Amino acid sequence: MASLYPSLKSPLLPGPQLPGTQAAQRLPDGVCRRLLSSQLEDLISAGTDTRTTPPKPLVTEKLTKAEPVPPGLIDGDGQRGRLTDRVVRDPAERKASLRKVAKHTWTPTEDLEPSLQQQPLVLLGDFMPKDGLKETEACERKILLWDEGRRCFASHWPGVLPSNVCGYAFDLLLQHGPWEALHSKKGQVTRETCWYVRAGCRCDYTYGTARVRAKKKPSATFRAAMETLLEEVMRRVCPWLPKDAWPNSANLNLYTEAWQSVGWHADDESLFMGRDRDCPIVSVSLGARREFWLALRHDNCMDPQSKSIIEVDLRDGDVLTMEGLCQKHCVHFVPCDIRSVAPHPGDSDSCRKRINVTWRWIRDHKQRCRKPSLSPNRCLLVCSERTLDVVR
Ligand SMILES: O=C(O)CCC(=O)C(=O)O
Numbered sequence: 001m002a003s004l005y006p007s008l009k010s011p012l013l014p015g016p017q018l019p020g021t022q023a024a025q026r027l028p029d030g031v032c033r034r035l036l037s038s039q040l041e042d043l044i045s046a047g048t049d050t051r052t053t054p055p056k057p058l059v060t061e062k063l064t065k066a067e068p069v070p071p072g073l074i075d076g077d078g079q080r081g082r083l084t085d086r087v088v089r090d091p092a093e094r095k096a097s098l099r100k101v102a103k104h105t106w107t108p109t110e111d112l113e114p115s116l117q118q119q120p121l122v123l124l125g126d127f128m129p130k131d132g133l134k135e136t137e138a139c140e141r142k143i144l145l146w147d148e149g150r151r152c153f154a155s156h157w158p159g160v161l162p163s164n165v166c167g168y169a170f171d172l173l174l175q176h177g178p179w180e181a182l183h184s185k186k187g188q189v190t191r192e193t194c195w196y197v198r199a200g201c202r203c204d205y206t207y208g209t210a211r212v213r214a215k216k217k218p219s220a221t222f223r224a225a226m227e228t229l230l231e232e233v234m235r236r237v238c239p240w241l242p243k244d245a246w247p248n249s250a251n252l253n254l255y256t257e258a259w260q261s262v263g264w265h266a267d268d269e270s271l272f273m274g275r276d277r278d279c280p281i282v283s284v285s286l287g288a289r290r291e292f293w294l295a296l297r298h299d300n301c302m303d304p305q306s307k308s309i310i311e312v313d314l315r316d317g318d319v320l321t322m323e324g325l326c327q328k329h330c331v332h333f334v335p336c337d338i339r340s341v342a343p344h345p346g347d348s349d350s351c352r353k354r355i356n357v358t359w360r361w362i363r364d365h366k367q368r369c370r371k372p373s374l375s376p377n378r379c380l381l382v383c384s385e386r387t388l389d390v391v392r
């Protein structure tokens with residue numbers, strides 16, 4: 001696999017190593033138990049609903065969206081993630097620190113969802129090891145959305161992937177991805193897309209009226225590029241998560257023209273059970289910069305509540321995570337890029353192209369896919385036990 005990314009042999013691809021092994025061994029016992037009782041468990045099991053008593057909102061202060069934010073401002077000074085300052089973030093510490101840095105929260109609601117106290121949630125960026133990661137692997141999480149009442153959390157990780165990783169991944173995916181064009185009603189190509197499943201899964205992915213089939217045999221190069229990309233991302237964003245618990249599918253989007261876009265929607269397809277459970281999504285951007293908008297949805301439709309819109313610029317190598325019940329309460333949108341509809345003279349075609357890889361966890365496998373659904377089943381136990389082994 002390393003040969004796919006020739007300039008990355010060392011030190012960025014240090015050879016096979018179970019991600020998180022070292023990091024996880026440093027986690028205290030309590031952390032381990034919480035891991036198992038919250039997100040990991042939730043990722044791989046349907047579990048039972050813990051909503052027995054109405055949850056008390058943890059958010060007591062009045063939280064409103066800040067002033068309208070021009071695109072890119074959420075990036076603060078617009079700099080890439082710092083390559084130092086790894087911190088351990090356990091949920092308690094995280095809560096305290098996020099209050100200071102959270103740029104966006106929405107007006108609190110009546111006890112909509114279980115509180116974090118009632119139903120703990122480990123976010124992907126938690127438990128970052130203080131050391132043990134190379135400087136080239138360090139990255140910084142910036143909170144975009146912290147809405148405890150609705151259990152919606154989103155983060156932006158600027159510059160997670162170094163540019164040489166991005167460049168190789170972009171070229172390989174562009175060339176070897178089984179891209180299919182999506183058309184508007186008027187017949188225009190709105191973007192190209194393809195679908196990738198891992199570990200023996202054969203589920204299709206359907207959204208709107210489009211059905212994107214997992215190619216029976218994706219080319220070895222495409223598969224290897226996707227696996228390498230996933231590894232590069234996961235070991236920077238959540239190095240403690242065992243490989244078994246990595247996302248098992250990805251939707252890819254290719255925007256070749258600045259006017260191509262994806263409309264307001266939620267990734268709430270039944271495969272991922274994002275309306276029923278905490279549902280993490282890891283979205284990787286390669287190539288041209290694009291805005292990403294996130295908003296509260298109106299009930300029963302995909303329209304955004306316009307006052308709640310949060311914007312962020314996604315650049316080459318950035319990661320965006322949406323977690324908790326984002327796909328139930330929020331919608332997101334990638335507008336066409338009016339800033340580069342008229343490209344600078346001398347810009348090559350590839351400057352304007354963007355690939356987005358959105359990694360997700362399929363929980364409810366389709367009937368024709370022989371993979372057992374991840375509703376209450378053994379996968380949880382297997383994975384949890386392995387996690388325990390890793391953590392111990
Ligand atoms: O291109 C993006 O950043 C987002 C794409 C997206 O939302 C999707 O594929 O569901």
Ligand SMILES: [Fe+2]
Binds near residue numbers: 265267332
């Ligand atoms: Fe989406």
